Amino acid sequence: MVSTRTGIGRRSMLGGVAGALSAPAIVLAEGTYPSRAVRYINPYPAGGPTDTLSRLFCAKMTELSGQQWIVENRGGAGGNVGMDALAKSDPDGYSLGLGGIAAQAIAPTLYAKLPFNAHTDFTYVSTMWRLPNLLAVNLNLPAKTVPELIELCRQNPGKYSYGSAGSGTTLHLSGELFKMLAKVDIQHVPYRGSAPATQDLLSGQIHMMFDNIPGTLTQSRAGKVRPLAVTSATRTPIAPEIPALAETLPGFDIVSWTMLAGPAKLPANVVARLSELSKKALEGEELKAKFADLATTAWWSTPADALAYRDSEEARLAPIIRASGARVD
8 A cells, every 4th residue: 555655656746747847848938939940831933022022021030030931932823722731731830921912812702612711711920011013014015004005905805915923813803903994805814923924924925914013123124024004002102103003094903912821720929929020020121121122011010900901801802803703713
């Protein structure tokens, strides 16, 4: 009997010691997140504007957190492939990614079926950046203004094509809204990212392109394409000489935005730490300046505000998408 009680006592004592040791370890782990490399899924191919901006953001987060933020490009279906992978990742804070207007706010209306629920399958940590898209044409097209382009397309229905980084992106939606408001018939040619679309624009395989402004603005300033208009409601201060489409087509207002997202049910302490780090990164003068050089505005918000903004954008864009007739089965 004595031996049994002693064994129980020893086991109890060891259990108590283990518990006492494990509790501080848990607290320490929570306090030092991240303690290893973080995977950041960019749901678009390498070489485009989102890739450049993502790498700038991840470099700053690496500096602030003391752990590597590794960009993994998982392009396809307008960002849906990468977002599906993120939604199915472990909610431990070591798989994060770029959630944007395409997959998070356009896709729920545009696609007949999605492998994820944009509202419930993600944790939204913060907004990251916003920027207008740019309508540019290849140099062989005679149109030099938006009114001239509209007239050219009206005179030649079905003849001209526009490229985008993929179906379901803001670039696709920009083209469809242009078709609807301008009452023109042009063909959509989706690509797997901006880089191959830009190459075909330069070579004349497509006639025009809607793209995030950083890449196409660089090409236009080099004299390789002709910029006609930005898709935001007003001109951008980065390139004030370029008109807004709304100046010709009232009500035109499409901008690209992104969010730092993770799978649903990220631990509260991880979300708080990521919010703190992203605030330092996005409100710091260094990253703001680098984004501004690419005609992009750094943009931080709380997790609650990020989710509310996503919800409001889906509600705003849904009637535009339905009215345009755009649909991906």
